[in-house]
Amino acid sequence: MRRPFLTLAAFLGLASVATAAEPTFCTTRINGQDVPMAYDKEEPSLQENYSRREILFTRWGRDTCPSYVVLRSLTPDLTDEERGPFCLRHDKESDSTLGYDLGRRDAYGRCKEPAKSLCQRVNQTKDTAVAMAGAATNGAVRGLRALPDGSGAVIASGSGSFISSTLSAISGGASAIASSPALLTGAAVSVVAVGGAVYICR
Incomplete structure (x- = not known):
């Protein structure tokens, strides 16, 4: 890209x-x-x-x-x-x-x-970013953590299938990211929500 x-x-x-x-x-x-x-x-x-x-x-x-x-x-x-x-x-x-x-x-x-991966911004994901941040704050979804660096970033890391199931448990359009081809490979990935956008690093 x-x-x-x-x-x-x-x-x-x-x-x-x-x-x-x-x-x-x-x-x-x-x-x-x-x-x-x-x-x-x-x-x-x-x-x-x-x-x-x-x-x-x-x-x-x-x-x-x-x-x-x-x-x-x-x-x-x-x-x-x-x-x-x-x-x-x-x-x-x-x-x-x-x-x-x-x-x-x-x-x-x-x-x-x-570095073994590259991050790619996923478009049309503001709702997902907000939903991920809310889920991390409330502790509602296992596997999400907020970075303690003042950036406001929320991150989930693991295999593609783990990330897909994590995002599927979040409302707000996360299902579109959960079914992303980048996650279907099964390889280790990180999904970062920051600044109203979502980034997939793989």
């Missing part, structure tokens, strides 16, 4: 309708291809998510975009807090970002532990 990101052209289009600081242009590698991006270097949230080690790395490396900018471009519907559970999955062979996964980030925004 092709993932959205803020391209140079899209950024310039936004800049034409809103006054902002002079943009900083950079290049990142996504799925083996160089992708131009732009961001506001003075943005407070950037300063909070940009380590000194990464500043040096992007200054001398081929990939010159801060990981915060890349992750934000891959998850445009989330706030910084809601992005908390996710990290960038980096492929050493192609030296590029493949997507994002669940896990803690290193100083470069990449997954600290070797």
Whole structure:
């Protein structure tokens, strides 16, 4: 699935309708291809998510975009807090970002532990996200847990059949996710509800 990101052209289009600081242009590698991006270097949230080690790395490396900018471009519907559970999955062979996964980030925004899955946003799932969050809060459905990182994310992990049965026990449109082809494989997956959307990581 092709993932959205803020391209140079899209950024310039936004800049034409809103006054902002002079943009900083950079290049990142996504799925083996160089992708131009732009961001506001003075943005407070950037300063909070940009380590000194990464500043040096992007200054001398081929990939010159801060990981915060890349992750934000891959998850445009989330706030910084809601992005908390996710990290960038980096492929050493192609030296590029493949997507994002669940896990803690290193100083470069990449997954600290070797990532084996990719997360994919499932569309039309706001009701399901709300229902999952409610079920986790009430303890009504076994297998759901809220992450204690302030992101507000609710997660269920296990085999596809376990996740399907868990979601089937939740009202609010979760049955559409329960019958998703991504869960019917039987492989280990995680389903994350955060920011009014549901993500399947497999």
